[in-house]
Amino acid sequence: MIRSGTLILNVTARLLLPLQLLFSVFLLLRGHDEPGGGFIAGLVGAGAFVLYLFAYGRASLHAMLKVTPQDLVGAGLLLGICSTLPAWWYGEPFFTAHWWTVPIIGFKASTTLIFDIGVYLTVLGSVLTAITSLVRTDQEEHRDSAEEVPWNR
Amino acid sequence: MQLAVLGGFVVAGMAPLLHRWFGARTPMLMALLPASLTLWLLWQWPTIIAGNVLLLEWAWVPGLDITLTFLIDGLAWLFAMLISVIGALVLVYSGDYLRGHQDLPRFLVVITAFMMSMLGLVLADNLVTLFVFWELTSITSYLLIGFNHTDLAARKAALQGLIVTAGGGLALLAGFVMLAVAGGSWSLSELITQGEVLREHSLYTALLICVLIGAFTKSAQFPFHFWLPNAMAAPTPVSAYLHSATMVKAGIYLLARLHPALGGTDTWVISLSLVGALTMATGAFLAIQHTHIKKMLAYSTIMALGTLTMLLGIGTQGALVAFVVFLLAHSLYKGALFMVAGILDHATGTKDVTAMGGLRHAMPLTAAAACIAALSLAGLPPLLGFVGKELMFESVLEASHYQGVILILAFIAAFLTLAVAVIVALRPFFGPRRETPKTPHEAPPAMLIAPVLLAELSLLLGLVPALLDGLVAAVVTGISLGEVRGVKLSLWHGINLPLLLSLASLAAGVLVFRYWHALRARLARLEPIMARGPEAGYEALMRGLVNVAEWQTRLLQNGYIRNYLVMTLLVFLGLVGHALVFRHSPNIALSIDVYFHEAVAAGLMVSGAIVACVMRSRLAAVAALGVMGFSIALTFVLFSAPDLAITQLLVETLTVILLVLVLFRSPRFADLSTPVERLRDLVVAVLTGGLTTLLMLAVLNGERLPRISDYMVANSQPLGHGHNIVNVILVDFRALDTLGEMFVLALAAMGVYAMLRFHVVDYDARHPPTPRENTDD
Numbered sequence: 001m002i003r004s005g006t007l008i009l010n011v012t013a014r015l016l017l018p019l020q021l022l023f024s025v026f027l028l029l030r031g032h033d034e035p036g037g038g039f040i041a042g043l044v045g046a047g048a049f050v051l052y053l054f055a056y057g058r059a060s061l062h063a064m065l066k067v068t069p070q071d072l073v074g075a076g077l078l079l080g081i082c083s084t085l086p087a088w089w090y091g092e093p094f095f096t097a098h099w100w101t102v103p104i105i106g107f108k109a110s111t112t113l114i115f116d117i118g119v120y121l122t123v124l125g126s127v128l129t130a131i132t133s134l135v136r137t138d139q140e141e142h143r144d145s146a147e148e149v150p151w152n153r
Numbered sequence: 154m155q156l157a158v159l160g161g162f163v164v165a166g167m168a169p170l171l172h173r174w175f176g177a178r179t180p181m182l183m184a185l186l187p188a189s190l191t192l193w194l195l196w197q198w199p200t201i202i203a204g205n206v207l208l209l210e211w212a213w214v215p216g217l218d219i220t221l222t223f224l225i226d227g228l229a230w231l232f233a234m235l236i237s238v239i240g241a242l243v244l245v246y247s248g249d250y251l252r253g254h255q256d257l258p259r260f261l262v263v264i265t266a267f268m269m270s271m272l273g274l275v276l277a278d279n280l281v282t283l284f285v286f287w288e289l290t291s292i293t294s295y296l297l298i299g300f301n302h303t304d305l306a307a308r309k310a311a312l313q314g315l316i317v318t319a320g321g322g323l324a325l326l327a328g329f330v331m332l333a334v335a336g337g338s339w340s341l342s343e344l345i346t347q348g349e350v351l352r353e354h355s356l357y358t359a360l361l362i363c364v365l366i367g368a369f370t371k372s373a374q375f376p377f378h379f380w381l382p383n384a385m386a387a388p389t390p391v392s393a394y395l396h397s398a399t400m401v402k403a404g405i406y407l408l409a410r411l412h413p414a415l416g417g418t419d420t421w422v423i424s425l426s427l428v429g430a431l432t433m434a435t436g437a438f439l440a441i442q443h444t445h446i447k448k449m450l451a452y453s454t455i456m457a458l459g460t461l462t463m464l465l466g467i468g469t470q471g472a473l474v475a476f477v478v479f480l481l482a483h484s485l486y487k488g489a490l491f492m493v494a495g496i497l498d499h500a501t502g503t504k505d506v507t508a509m510g511g512l513r514h515a516m517p518l519t520a521a522a523a524c525i526a527a528l529s530l531a532g533l534p535p536l537l538g539f540v541g542k543e544l545m546f547e548s549v550l551e552a553s554h555y556q557g558v559i560l561i562l563a564f565i566a567a568f569l570t571l572a573v574a575v576i577v578a579l580r581p582f583f584g585p586r587r588e589t590p591k592t593p594h595e596a597p598p599a600m601l602i603a604p605v606l607l608a609e610l611s612l613l614l615g616l617v618p619a620l621l622d623g624l625v626a627a628v629v630t631g632i633s634l635g636e637v638r639g640v641k642l643s644l645w646h647g648i649n650l651p652l653l654l655s656l657a658s659l660a661a662g663v664l665v666f667r668y669w670h671a672l673r674a675r676l677a678r679l680e681p682i683m684a685r686g687p688e689a690g691y692e693a694l695m696r697g698l699v700n701v702a703e704w705q706t707r708l709l710q711n712g713y714i715r716n717y718l719v720m721t722l723l724v725f726l727g728l729v730g731h732a733l734v735f736r737h738s739p740n741i742a743l744s745i746d747v748y749f750h751e752a753v754a755a756g757l758m759v760s761g762a763i764v765a766c767v768m769r770s771r772l773a774a775v776a777a778l779g780v781m782g783f784s785i786a787l788t789f790v791l792f793s794a795p796d797l798a799i800t801q802l803l804v805e806t807l808t809v810i811l812l813v814l815v816l817f818r819s820p821r822f823a824d825l826s827t828p829v830e831r832l833r834d835l836v837v838a839v840l841t842g843g844l845t846t847l848l849m850l851a852v853l854n855g856e857r858l859p860r861i862s863d864y865m866v867a868n869s870q871p872l873g874h875g876h877n878i879v880n881v882i883l884v885d886f887r888a889l890d891t892l893g894e895m896f897v898l899a900l901a902a903m904g905v906y907a908m909l910r911f912h913v914v915d916y917d918a919r920h921p922p923t924p925r926e927n928t929d930d
Binding site for chain 1: 211212213214215216795796799800803804806807810811814815818873874875876877879880881883884885888889891892895896898899901902903905906909910
């Protein structure tokens, strides 16, 4: 159902993907002080990959991502949990935030940032899981047209 | 200690990795974890014996009164010691029992996780923490019983165990909440000092019933005992560990722990001693009907668990001393016997005791360990089991309620157990040699070390029970209601009534053994009555559950999204409408004061909604919904909420993409609903919209509660180090909520994935389809 290989879409997707991803990381990192944050950034990132998916199909997306979207979800949840460990280590209440300043560049690193990255990955992974499951590539379409598929009844 | 327990879970997760590096030596390596815990506990021994209580404090969620504080007194020490020692032995044993099994890493993961959950359970000072570990033991036990997951019976037994224990867990949770409300604390160490308050409290009976259901299901008390024998589908190391020494004793542990807080009342004494005595007799009675060695052991475990419950019910100092000794004796001999059963199964290829005989020449060490353990089970001198049984008879004679009934049941249990001990552990080794499927051979050292060590401990402690004086006194002080006077254990109590009872049960037991076959033939005639036991009740309950589920699925979830919506909205209407009208009597004042651009945004929204309703093309309807969504985003911008606006825009974009993808798969547009149905939908929609509007107006005009956002605005920078309040709330102030939402999102994604990728084209029960391979990976 998706005609991959349309010239304009392909070129645009290729050009936009890095920009969109860059923008999503930008949103993620600045989220604590300016509009943005893990949830929004995750949605922007998902948008970027969805565009690529429409242009090149699921197989190419998978080849580029190297991991399945479900792995992203798992990694996100794991990061979310891991961000609670420092507080636990110091014997403080669950989810107490910890802050460190990275020397030289003066960047504020914190457990909340780790948690936000976890949110980012979970959102990205969940949206991509849903969309890639819904998209069937031309190849599958072709194969399925031979057999009866229940939802076409 | 907390680090050790939680670190243990990490070690459990690393088991597959360790297995890749160290291969067959991994179980030995992992046994170092419980072994080092044993050493640590031994190091604490002097403190415990002196009657001190170690309180290792650790905050967790102080805002909700949940701590990870560990409480180590005599009782916790004894249980932790049993868990660590038998845990280490079981790991060593399973290394050989499951040698070369492809799922050995998985086994190691789950059994180590179980071990840590169990330790957490007996050490936790906080009710919530205890409950978390309690449920973890149920889940890990489910995975261990169903270890041979290709076997239908194993899966069924695992599910049954889970449903019974987790169902009891629900009751327990309710009991804990009431306990905390009545006692005013979530901390066990504080609750056990609140005994008088708790026993007088109006919630006492209700909370006691709930706690008892939790403990009885976990510890397989009558009438919940049926899951335990079925759980014997698990590999033998699991049975030796979970179903004799540890998990099934969790309920007993809880009862003992709460004895000072809840015990001593007539309700407690009568229910525990009667249920315990009944369980005891039932277990022993069912044990002699079987020939499957593991099932016989399982039923005798039920007998032992019943004894322990009964002793806690009687609750005098003598009974509590008997409780501790019996508990220890049972863990030692039953662990050993289960491991012997595993060795016999390995060596001969059968689990039927009637098929084995004369094995003592082929496997002398196993035979020796089995004999010692069996004599302890039978309660014969000079084993620890004898000391336990004497003390048990003594305390039954002290029982204040229903003494006669309990005594008779205890006597029946004692002589039947003696017969079981002889059948299980002596029969395979003595008598004429029988042919078995495999040629028997002595077990490898790694499998022998555990039963031999446990059996020897039974013997040593039986000969010199005074070694236990300090520990027993420490435990009894912790769980007793009143003052504890000096505790002295000895093997020989002189000629008294308990000894005479022991002798009588010995004679009766030998008679049962002698005429076992004839007796079983008689008992087989009772089969039709037995078939109506509690297990049949469980089956009927499960069938009923499935029927109700089917009925409500047909009614409420019939696959048409409009029906889901109507149901959801009607429930919303009913509940919110009721609360709004009858509880709050809304005070609604309408003041129309809008700017032109706000009116434009609102107009766009309304027209988008109307167009979406009347369009006959789906794509156009989606576009119209998009217009509505974007105007909502516009509204957020107008009211300066940029984060919300961005989120709304992105969600709207992705929703349109998802909808388009779904619409491609939908059947052609058709009128499925009749005009009447559409009228109904219209009414529901209008009512919902109207109610929501009313609700908004009521909230805006109602009595002003202090606004939480003021706090957030004021503290976002000083406490959260961030200027974006929305983000600070999401990742810091309300991070726990966000974490929960992340899991919800992940689950939803997995649901979509499972639904769309693993669809079953044509289900045929006789040939279940294999999931279709993904083409892309």
